[in-house]
Amino acid sequence: MQRRDHSRRSTGALPECGLGLSSIEVRRRYGMYPHNGEHFDMPVIRTVVSDETYASLSRKQRKAGLLSISALFLTKCNETADDPEADKIVRRAFKLAACKPLGEEFRVQDLFPPATWEEFSKGARLRSGRIFKAETNAGQRGIRAVRTSGSNHQFYIRSNAHEQD
Known part of the structure; x- marks a missing residue:
């Protein structure tokens, strides 16, 4: 069972990233990994983008062979965990x-x-x-x-x- 606890939220344009994000929200996610039973507590970042930006990011994500747009963000920031x-x-x-x-x-x-x-x-x-x-x-x-x-x-x-x- 996963519980979510809203920790902070920031909205508005984020021009420094240049990705056309219209809002970003950070929450905490708590739960347990099903494969090993270990508990986790990690931040979850939610972004809101226009349809055009989403389509562009989706194309870039597929071209890079990544699983998700989140993986694209992490890769561009040199933060990939895998x-x-x-x-x-x-x-x-x-x-x-x-x-x-x-x-x-x-x-x-x-x-x-x-x-x-x-x-x-x-x-x-x-x-x-x-x-x-x-x-x-x-x-x-x-x-x-x-x-x-x-x-x-x-x-x-x-x-x-x-x-x-």
């Missing part, structure tokens, strides 16, 4: 992928036990997939993308370093 976790996933994934037999298809999530994969935040899992794909596309790791499933999961194989399509 970058270190995503980097850790990618480092481990490349080590685990190196042990796969040549030619065997796998997804990044297949490299981890299901319980371990689910412990990672959704944002970090998605970001790690994008990073993994970008690094394999560079061709430096002996792993290449082979196909994408109907649910948009990328499959890879470990291949000989000299093997080309």
Whole structure:
């Protein structure tokens, strides 16, 4: 059960950010994480924007491959929380992928036990997939993308370093 307690509110144009925000509201959110039972108490920022600004931010968010406009804001401010976790996933994934037999298809999530994969935040899992794909596309790791499933999961194989399509 989550409780909200209004802590402060600020309204009006915020010209210093240049994002066309018409109001911003900060609240506190209390609750418990369902996956580990830990309690949290964190600020929640709510912004109000025009339809045009929302459409523009939404396009930028999708182009950046981010989950939300909030993630776009955090990325632009160099405050993303899932970058270190995503980097850790990618480092481990490349080590685990190196042990796969040549030619065997796998997804990044297949490299981890299901319980371990689910412990990672959704944002970090998605970001790690994008990073993994970008690094394999560079061709430096002996792993290449082979196909994408109907649910948009990328499959890879470990291949000989000299093997080309």
